[in-house]
Amino acid sequence: MVDVTPKYKYTNSEHPRRPNKAFYFIINDKRVRVCKTFFKNTLAVSERMIYTVQQKMNEGFTMNELRGKHSNHKKLNPELLEDIRKHIDMIPKIESHYVRASTSKQYIGGDKTIKDLYNDFVVQQTETNRDIGNYIAYYKIFTNEFNLGFFEPKKDQCDLCISYNNSNDGLKQDLEEKYLKHLEEKTLCRSEKQTDRQNITKDTKVVIYDLEAVLQCPRGNSSAFYYKSKLNSYNFTLTELLASGEKKAYENVHCYFWTEVDAKRGANEIGSCIWEYLKNVCANDAEPKNIIFYSDNCCGQNKNKYIATLYMYAVHYLNIASITHKFLIRGHTQNEADSVHSLIEKEIKKNLN
Known part of the structure; x- marks a missing residue:
């Protein structure tokens, strides 16, 4: 909008008229003048909006946002x-x-x-x-x-994979080398587990262990249960895999269950469960065993000096030839122990219904 300046102007000094406006659209860097009606209908604006903009232009400034800035707000008790x-x-x-x-x-x-x-x-x-x-x-x-x-319990999701898939072309190019290496590591990790399953013998066990998400009780659909103080319970699962070619992926499942009253869920508690499992394995067979563990990368529970020291102690004092611990790639730790936890959750929901 541009002011129209007439050649001759007769004014009332006390109440001067506002200058008229010429209305334009910019098309291919050229100004095309249009009438006011065409201007309003094209932009779908009202006469009031044009008047307000014109007033602010004449005053030389635009006021700040004032909505909600008044002092008449209703105050809560x-x-x-x-x-x-x-x-x-x-x-x-x-x-x-x-x-x-x-x-x-x-x-x-x-x-x-x-x-x-x-x-x-x-x-x-x-x-x-x-x-x-x-x-x-x-x-x-x-x-x-x-x-x-x-x-809401859910499977682990890989931050790197999600970032790569949601990035634009420029960011994808920067992440591509790291992403391709990550996929290669994921493939090698799963291939390594498959190779270990093919080499399972009577004296070699491949075991995946994982701590299930917190289980709370009491549980129910009524509000009376929802607001009650709940007891947190923990379930640590060790799943022995079967050799490749078997109809089932795993056979023996060992669950160690305790509550927050008994202990926490750190390296000491995880180590105690692993120690009990190793003692049971050695008690059932006199032949020396080779144990291969798989787990996620949780440093507070699995990837620390306390678990490593436990392995050394077990090899020295129990009838165990060797213990190998392999960590699944972060974000792709889905394993056979998850299906055990899924069965437990399904059974809980079935009994709640």
Whole structure:
């Protein structure tokens, strides 16, 4: 929009008229003048918008965003805000199974959504004749003041593969060498496990071990169960693989189960389970055994000096010829032990229904 300057102008000094505007579109770097009606209909704007823009141009500045900046906001009762925080605090929390070493984020059971939690809060407040507030207030406090997420067990996902697949062509070119090497390592790792399965004999065992995601009890679909303090339980599974060509992938499964009352889930606990397993293996057969372990790369549980020292101790004092530990490639640690954990989860859901 450009001001139109007439050759002759008769003005009223007290109430001068606003200058007229000429309207243009830029087409192929050339200005094409159009009428005002054509201008408005093409841009789908109103007369009011044109007037406002013209006024701001004449004043020489554009005002800042003022929406929501007024001082007439409705303030919530501090007691209501405190009730919301107490209600969120009473939800039992779960630590992350996969990245607890690198994050402080806590998780709650995925049986409910934030909307469901707010509905439970409304019921609680109604029973005590207290203010229920609104969902937006509950949602903002939940997301802004609490570092919480909803726990949903799922398979490991590879960060590198996801980054490569979601990148544009330029970033893919930078990541390509690292990505191709990563795929090669994944293929070699799985090939190595397949080779070990082909070499299984009476005196050689290939064992995959893994710690299942936290199991909580009590569990149920009612709100009474959801807000009860829960007991965290841990299940450590050692799965003995069968030789290639067998109908089943594995035969013997050893599960070691304990609760947070008994112990934690660090290297000491994992090492105790492995030690019990090795003693059972040696007790059943007098022949020296060669053990090949596979696991993920969790440093706090599997990849540390305590587990290595345990292996040395077991080879020295038990009837074991050798222990070899091989680590699966990060992000591609899916293994036969996962199917055991899946069966346990399915059985839990079946009994809950």
